[in-house]
Amino acid sequence: MNSRALLKIFINGLVRENPLLMLMIGLCSALAVTTAAANGIGMGLSMTFVLLMSEIVISLFRKLIPESIRIPVFIIIIAAFTTVIDYVLRAWFPELSKAMGVFIPLIVVNCIIMGRVEGFASKRSIAEVIPDALGMGLGYTWVLTGISLIRELLGGGSILGFQVFPDGYQPVLFFILPPGGFFVFALFIALNIFIKSRLKGPAGSIDESASMGVHGSHGGHA
Numbered sequence: 001m002n003s004r005a006l007l008k009i010f011i012n013g014l015v016r017e018n019p020l021l022m023l024m025i026g027l028c029s030a031l032a033v034t035t036a037a038a039n040g041i042g043m044g045l046s047m048t049f050v051l052l053m054s055e056i057v058i059s060l061f062r063k064l065i066p067e068s069i070r071i072p073v074f075i076i077i078i079a080a081f082t083t084v085i086d087y088v089l090r091a092w093f094p095e096l097s098k099a100m101g102v103f104i105p106l107i108v109v110n111c112i113i114m115g116r117v118e119g120f121a122s123k124r125s126i127a128e129v130i131p132d133a134l135g136m137g138l139g140y141t142w143v144l145t146g147i148s149l150i151r152e153l154l155g156g157g158s159i160l161g162f163q164v165f166p167d168g169y170q171p172v173l174f175f176i177l178p179p180g181g182f183f184v185f186a187l188f189i190a191l192n193i194f195i196k197s198r199l200k201g202p203a204g205s206i207d208e209s210a211s212m213g214v215h216g217s218h219g220g221h222a
Contacts, residue, residue, distance in 0.1 A: 006131045013135025020143045020185075021192045025111040029103045030144055031181040037160050040148030042096045044141025046089070046104060050081045051113050052133040055121035059129040062122050074117050075108065082107045112140060147184050151175045 013019070019026055026047075033039040054077050058065070065073050086104050089097035097104065107113065116136055121129045152158060155175035157165035174180045 001125075001127055006127065009128060010131035010135040013132060013137070014139040014142070017136075018139040018143065018192075019112045019136055020140060021189055023112075023115075025115065026140065027185075029106060029110065030140075030147070031178065031185060033100050033103050034144055034148040034151055034181055034184075035155070035176050036099065036152045037145060037148040038096060039099050040144035040146075041141070042089070042093065043100055043103065044137070044144045046085045047107060047110065047112065047140055048134070048137025049085055050078060050107050051116060051137045052130070053081045054078045054113060054117050055129040055133040056126060058117050058121040059124060059126045065122075070122065071118070074114065074122075078113055078117070079108045112136065143188060147181065147188060150184050151180055155180065 017023060020030055029043060033043045054074075057077050058074060082105065085107075086097070089100075089104060116132065120132055124132070149159060152160075153164060154172050156171050157163060157169045172180075175184065
């Protein structure tokens with residue numbers, strides 16, 4: 001596969017098949033941890049690591065995994081890398097680990113990862129799964145980070161713990177609460193739709209035929 005095709009796979013995850021804005025999976029953790037920018041960055045990078053390593057391993061051994069037990073094997077592989085990142089956060093970033101709580105262990109059952117390893121990594125070469133995992137993971141990360149920055153800034157007057165607004169600023173607590181997360185997420189979806197409508201040519205030059213692809217078949221928003 002040439003470099004242009006690999007780049008397209010990577011960009012699909014960032015924009016056209018963004019797991020949050022386009023496929024709308026993995027919403028539970030996305031909305032729960034985005035009250036602070038550090039949480040969003042930490043959760044996004046953790047997901048990216050687990051997704052990348054899981055896709056690589058499953059792609060390498062896809063021909064050796066029996067069809068009848070592929071799902072349990074996939075879950076074991078994902079769980080192994082989730083455990084690694086969980087212990088790393090506990091050891092080196094205890095405050096971040098505490099803030100994200102149960103949502104790091106729950107990466108094991110996140111629809112984004114299971115959907116990618118089942119629908120993509122189990123059928124593709126390692127050269128294809130690396131840009132796919134990075135694109136999907138970083139696509140998830142940038143949306144989480146953007147939502148977190150807005151919620152922390154408006155809901156607390158700070159970014160990454162540093163005070164931005166003057167002392168007299170009255171935080172808008174709405175943005176820290178769950179409804180604020182849904183509101184900011186809706187704004188991101190609206191902005192994404194607006195940008196896509198602007199980028200489309202007269203004949204609809206942006207190809208969205210794969211936007212739901214194999215991933216749309218995985219229901220649930222874990």
